[in-house]
Amino acid sequence: MENIEDLIIIGSGPAGYTAAIYAAREDFKPLVISGITAGGQLMLTSSVENYPGFVEGIMGPELMETLRKQAEKFGTRFVNDNVTDVDLSGKPFKVLTGDATYLANCIIIATGASAKWLGIESEKRFIGKGVSSCATCDGFFYKNKNVVVVGGGDTAMEDSLFLTRFASSVTIVHRRDQFRASVIMQQRVKANPKIKIMFNTVVDEITGNERVSGVKLRDVLTGKTTAMGIDGVFAAIGYTPNTAFLKGKLETDEQGYLVTKNEVETAIEGVFVAGDVADRRYRQAVTAAGSGAKAALEARAYLENLHLKR
Numbered sequence: 038m039e040n041i042e043d044l045i046i047i048g049s050g051p052a053g054y055t056a057a058i059y060a061a062r063e064d065f066k067p068l069v070i071s072g073i074t075a076g077g078q079l080m081l082t083s084s085v086e087n088y089p090g091f092v093e094g095i096m097g098p099e100l101m102e103t104l105r106k107q108a109e110k111f112g113t114r115f116v117n118d119n120v121t122d123v124d125l126s127g128k129p130f131k132v133l134t135g136d137a138t139y140l141a142n143c144i145i146i147a148t149g150a151s152a153k154w155l156g157i158e159s160e161k162r163f164i165g166k167g168v169s170s171c172a173t174c175d176g177f178f179y180k181n182k183n184v185v186v187v188g189g190g191d192t193a194m195e196d197s198l199f200l201t202r203f204a205s206s207v208t209i210v211h212r213r214d215q216f217r218a219s220v221i222m223q224q225r226v227k228a229n230p231k232i233k234i235m236f237n238t239v240v241d242e243i244t245g246n247e248r249v250s251g252v253k254l255r256d257v258l259t260g261k262t263t264a265m266g267i268d269g270v271f272a273a274i275g276y277t278p279n280t281a282f283l284k285g286k287l288e289t290d291e292q293g294y295l296v297t298k299n300e301v302e303t304a305i306e307g308v309f310v311a312g313d314v315a316d317r318r319y320r321q322a323v324t325a326a327g328s329g330a331k332a333a334l335e336a337r338a339y340l341e342n343l344h345l346k347r
Contacts, residue, residue, distance in 0.1 A: 051329065055327075065340060150279060175271075250267075
């Protein structure tokens with residue numbers, strides 16, 4: 038007889054780990070397929086100071102390891118593999134990885150979203166050391182410092198305005214000759230005396246030793262390059278929800294985020310969603326954890342009702 042899991046959680050990070058903690062404490066013995074690179078975006082974050090309960094802050098990878106151990110303590114099992122496909126057309130659901138097929142009565146999808154980076158080699162060296170994709174997460178660390186924000190949409194405008202609360206100056210670097218952001222956001226940015234705008238410009242290189250200390254900029258029209266001393270670079274060119282393996286299986290919006298009802302439910306009974314894979318607005322560790330708890334509680338109710346019917 039095939040082994041059918043009560044609950045499979047696809048993905049890790051704050052959403053997946055919190056869902057696992059809640060489900061495991063209810064004795065559902067969840068199986069988490071965490072991905073080859075487990076832990077989500079916080080694995081690329083240095084100090085986290087806005088997650089409740091850590092007065093002195095905590096390193097992103099350490100926080101993720103703590104949540105994972107807490108889930109394991111209550112009986113969660115882990116498979117460090119990537120999910121390549123799912124079959125949600127009938128029950129039990131099928132979850133496929135490169136090496137195996139798993140069956141489940143219930144699924145929580147918590148695969149998150151990946152930041153779009155600039156794609157230059159020097160960027161990789163400084164992620165968490167002056168390069169960030171989350172202004173609201175890391176802005177506090179740039180008090181009285183000078184930063185660059187790369188992008189031209191609403192995210193870049195919002196991040197730039199937020200960073201002016203801390204930074205001495207914010208320079209927006211955009212490769213085109215005009216922003217794609219809404220008119221009201223552009224007006225707010227242009228009216229802020231702390232913000233400088235550089236159109237038709239790209240970041241060719243990020244420089245520094247242990248941390249970011251400058252950037253090399255290139256004018257895309259003239260080819261002229263200039264060096265600028267700065268303390269931080271914020272990539273604000275958007276996020277890609279990790280939903281490619283769900284194409285045609287669940288409804289997504291125009292950007293690929295999963296469409297939900299009642300926050301964590303999908304159109305398929307027994308399939309729930311948690312975290313940034315459906316959250317295009319907040320993208321915070323604590324909100325992801327909160328939705329993980331909600332998804333687990335909904336999964337519990339679903340499974341209890343399922344077992345009662347048997």
